[in-house]
Amino acid sequence: xxxxxxxxxxxxxxxxxxxxxxxxxxxxxxxxxxxxxxxxxxxxxxxxxxxxxxxxxxxxxxxxxxxxxxxxxxxxxxxxxxxxxxxxxxxxxxxxxxxxxxxxxxxxxxxxxxxxxxxxxxxxxxxxxxxxxxxxxxxxxxxxxxxxxxxxxxxxxxxxxxxxxxxxxxxxxxxxxxxxxxxxxxxxxxxxxxxxxxxxxxxxxxxxxxxxxxxxxxxxxxxxxxxxxxxxxxxxxxxxxxxxxxxxxxxxxxxxxxxxxxxxxxxxxxxxxxxxxxxxxxxxxxxxxx
Amino acid sequence: xxxxxxxxxxxxxxxxxxxxxxxxxxxxxxxxxxxxxxxxxxxxxxxxxxxxxxxxxxxxxxxxxxxxxxxxxxxxxxxxxxxxxxxxxxxxxxxxxxxxxxxxxxxxxxxxxxxxxxxxxxxxxxxxxxxxxxxxxxxxxxxxxxxxxxxxxxxxxxxxxxxxxxxxxxxxxxxxxxxxxxxxxxxxxxxxxxxxxxxxxxxxxxxxxxxxxxxxxxxxxxxxxxxxxxxxxxxxxxxxxxxxxxxxxxxxxxxxxxxxxxxxxxxxxxxxxxxxxxxxxxxxxxxxxxxxxxxxxxxxxxxxxxxxxxxxxxxxxxxxxxxxxxxxxxxx
Numbered sequence: 107x108x109x110x111x112x113x114x115x116x117x118x119x120x121x122x123x124x125x126x127x128x129x130x131x132x133x134x135x136x137x138x139x140x141x142x143x144x145x146x147x148x149x150x151x152x153x154x155x156x157x158x159x160x161x162x163x164x165x166x167x168x169x170x171x172x173x174x175x176x177x178x179x180x181x182x183x184x185x186x187x188x189x190x191x192x193x194x195x196x197x198x199x200x201x202x203x204x205x206x207x208x209x210x211x212x213x214x215x216x217x218x219x220x221x222x223x224x225x226x227x228x229x230x231x232x233x234x235x236x237x238x239x240x241x242x243x244x245x246x247x248x249x250x251x252x253x254x255x256x257x258x259x260x261x262x263x264x265x266x267x268x269x270x271x272x273x274x275x276x277x278x279x280x281x282x283x284x285x286x287x288x289x290x291x292x293x294x295x296x297x298x299x300x301x302x303x304x305x306x307x308x309x310x311x312x313x314x315x316x317x318x319x320x321x322x323x324x325x326x327x328x329x330x331x332x333x334x335x336x337x338x339x340x341x342x343x344x345x346x347x348x349x350x351x352x353x354x355x356x357x358x359x360x361x362x363x364x365x366x367x368x369x370x371x372x373x374x375x376x377x378x379x380x381x382x383x384x385x386x387x388x389x390x391x392x393x394x395x396x
Numbered sequence: 397x398x399x400x401x402x403x404x405x406x407x408x409x410x411x412x413x414x415x416x417x418x419x420x421x422x423x424x425x426x427x428x429x430x431x432x433x434x435x436x437x438x439x440x441x442x443x444x445x446x447x448x449x450x451x452x453x454x455x456x457x458x459x460x461x462x463x464x465x466x467x468x469x470x471x472x473x474x475x476x477x478x479x480x481x482x483x484x485x486x487x488x489x490x491x492x493x494x495x496x497x498x499x500x501x502x503x504x505x506x507x508x509x510x511x512x513x514x515x516x517x518x519x520x521x522x523x524x525x526x527x528x529x530x531x532x533x534x535x536x537x538x539x540x541x542x543x544x545x546x547x548x549x550x551x552x553x554x555x556x557x558x559x560x561x562x563x564x565x566x567x568x569x570x571x572x573x574x575x576x577x578x579x580x581x582x583x584x585x586x587x588x589x590x591x592x593x594x595x596x597x598x599x600x601x602x603x604x605x606x607x608x609x610x611x612x613x614x615x616x617x618x619x620x621x622x623x624x625x626x627x628x629x630x631x632x633x634x635x636x637x638x639x640x641x642x643x644x645x646x647x648x649x650x651x652x653x654x655x656x657x658x659x660x661x662x663x664x665x666x667x668x669x670x671x672x673x674x675x676x677x678x679x680x681x682x683x684x685x686x687x688x689x690x691x692x693x694x695x696x697x698x699x700x701x702x703x704x705x706x707x708x709x710x711x712x713x714x715x716x717x718x719x720x721x722x723x724x725x726x727x728x
Contacts, residue, residue: 145507196697202452205510206653206696209646213689221683329642333518340511373522377515384515385500388508 115245117362123251123320125358126258130313131331132338132350133265134306140282140345141302144201147208148188150332151215152307156181156314157323158219161228170233178311185307189300212328220325227324254316261312262351269347278302282345334361337376341383343393353391418562426558427630432671433569434626435651439663440576441619442648447657448580449612450592452510454645455517456620458497459490461639462520463621464628465531466490471628472540479543479555479629483568486625487618493520494617498610505595514642521640536635555629565626572619577660579615588612643685650692656704665703 135149159177164170188211196203231237236250269275281288281298289295313331321327338357342349357376364372383391418426438460445451466489467482497516504512524531531537545553545564555561579585587608590598595605628634638644647670648663655666670688677687695702 145510192693192697199700203696203700205452206649207693209649210689210693210696213646213685213692217683217686217689221686333514336511336514340508344507370526373526374519377519377522380515381500381512381519384504384508384512388504 112245113366115242116247117366118359119245119247119251119255121359121362122355123254123358124361125355126255127313127317128331128334128338128358129351129354130258130261130316131310132335132342132354133347134309135335136339136342136345136347136350137278137282137302138306139339141278141285142193142197142204142299143285144193144204144208145336145339146306147205147332148211148215149208149306149310150328150335151212152181152185153310153314153331154219154323154325154328155184155215156311157318157327158223158228159311160315160318161223161230161323164230170230174312174315177315178308181311181314182304182308186300186304189303193303194296194299212332216325216328223323225325227322229322230318232319250319254320257312257316261309265309265347274301334376337380339390341380341390343390346390346392349390349392414566415563418559423558426562428671428675430558430562430565430626430630432667433566434623434630435647435670436664436667437569437572437626438620438623439648439651439655439667440573440660441616441623443652443657443660443663444576444580444588444612444616444619446649446652447659447662448585448588448592449609451505451609451612452649453513454510454642455513455515455520456616456648457640457642457644458493458513458517458520459617459620460624460627460644461524461634461636462493463487463490463624464634464639465524465537465624466621467625467628468537468540468634469530471543472537477543479545479564482543482629483622483625486628487621490617490621490624491614493621494610494614498613501613502606502610514645517640517642517645521636524636524640531636534636536633536638538633540632542629542632561630565630568622568626572622573664576615576619580660584608584611650688653692653700653702654695656702656707658701659704659708662702662704665707669703 131150131153135146138144138146138149156177159180160173163173163176167173192207192211193204196207232250236253238249239246240249240252241247267275269279277288277293277298278301281293281295281302285295285299288298317327317331334357338350338353342351342353357379360375360379361372364375368375387393417429421429438456441459442453442456445453445456463486467486470485471477471482493516497512501509501512501516525533527533528535542556542561544555545551545560553560553564555564580588587598587603590601590603591605591608598608599605624639627639631638651666651670652663653666654669655664656662659665673688673691674684677684681687699705701708
């Protein structure tokens with residue numbers, strides 16, 4: 107294979123990795139949005155908290171797998187606390203209040219993280235099994251990134267099973283479409299909301315842990331990934347998982363090849379894409395309602 | 397009649413305090429005062445969107461930062477640019493940005509509007525970071541000359557003196573605030589609140605909702621741009637981190653909520669309270685946003701009407717107990 111083809115394959119795989127991570131974060135966000143009707147500005151902050159928690163667990167135990175297990179769960183608990191004691195209280199006042207509370211939460215997390223872990227970047231290394239490179243014919247590629255793609259696919263399947271094969275999943279999908287109706291049918295919707303919020307932050311937590319070795323951990327990581335996930339959720343369509351998946355991969359690719367070919371405008375591409383979609387389809391590509 | 401006399405006395409007192417303040421306070425606090433005024437104007441311009449038209453924007457820094465950058469770029473490239481045109485250029489640049497974005501923004505509402513404004517704000521941020529030949533990238537633009545206030549053959553005031561700049565900025569801010577306030581009292585201002593409360597009905601009444609939104613957007617942008625221009629002249633340095641980040645867009649939202657959403661002067665109260673909070677918290681800890689974030693959450697959760705709502709409540713209480721205090725004004 108010549109160098110150009112190799113470059114295309116490597117960039118394609120990089121795009122796939124980032125796209126998968128984006129999907130993990132944005133699927134949680136889009137579920138929360140679809141169900142509760144709020145855009146959780148703090149979603150990416152939970153993602154960042156998970157990365158920092160992973161750093162701490164690694165420092166204490168030295169076991170990456172344990173960190174992958176524990177950090178997202180603690181993050182989810184944090185998310186559930188925020189939902190139970192802040193968002194639920196203000197739900198009656200309408201969307202604006204909830205949106206503003208999530209802004210406040212994101213500010214608090216942003217500064218709280220700096221207060222606890224400092225402003226400098228932290229680096230963590232991947233476990234030895236995943237360290238190193240793999241040759242796919244002529245292409246040399248890090249094993250860890252392939253692991254990330256695999257893990258994301260695994261969680262995608264898991265999520266599919268949960269949503270489409272269980273009663274809980276059925277209720278979740280129903281609540282995304284019409285929470286009032288589900289409530290009227292006698293389901294404990296506040297509890298369901300809490301579960302979905304926890305589940306969404308858990309997904310963001312997984313993403314935060316797996317991205318930590320690739321991106322390093324720093325206080326600005328929430329902004330960087332957070333904006334990308336907003337773009338995904340908004341262009342994919344509010345509450346649409348299919349949309350989130352497709353746009354995540356699209357953006358991953360756009361990002362990877364954008365950096366390769368027009369590094370100056372890579373950051374602009376994404377937002378232009380979103381503006382273009384919203385100009386013609388205000389509810390996003392796969393969205394059914396505003 | 398008595399009412400009016402008392403009100404004018406109150407305004408005169410406020411003016412006297414503002415005129416006297418820099419004479420007593422040190423150089424540092426003069427700049428803090430100017431900054432408070434600038435943010436009051438920025439927040440008040442934003443409140444035209446949020447409080448009056450019901451449009452939540454996450455990208456108002458586009459206008460504030462755009463105005464600041466335009467003034468800074470104009471001053472560093474045009475020789476002997478006079479002061480007032482330099483300030484106006486900030487506002488005009490913001491108008492241009494508003495004209496470019498409004499065809500898209502005026503058509504959408506709700507979350508799509510929030511996200512589109514966020515997108516435009518971020519686009520501006522990325523542009524300013526990447527095109528370093530024009531904007532200086534991460535370093536921003538600094539070292540541009542601060543022009544004097546010149547009326548040929550009559551007067552020339554050096555604006556690099558903080559005291560002189562204080563008076564100049566305060567006059568501009570007061571005039572801008574007055575125009576904004578006046579605008580909310582015009583028929584167009586009523587259409588604006590109509591759009592907030594019931595856009596469909598406004599449409600039925602024969603008003604063009606999208607056009608009105610665009611006009612409000614442009615006016616709001618213009619004054620945010622003026623505030624940005626004043627900011628550039630005050631700091632002598634404009635950088636992406638200072639004026640274009642998402643935090644710069646969130647700041648007026650927080651100020652408005654702290655001050656009170658449904659009141660014109662809420663934005664002004666908000667910026668004053670915000671600055672005081674900022675100064676006090678900075679004295680104790682470096683994690684200012686942590687405390688401000690917590691206070692903000694508390695305010696949104698427990699006192700959704702903010703400081704202006706609290707004032708109205710106290711007024712109501714006082715008036716019902718002591719009827720002779722009628723001059724305290726109406727308690728809407």
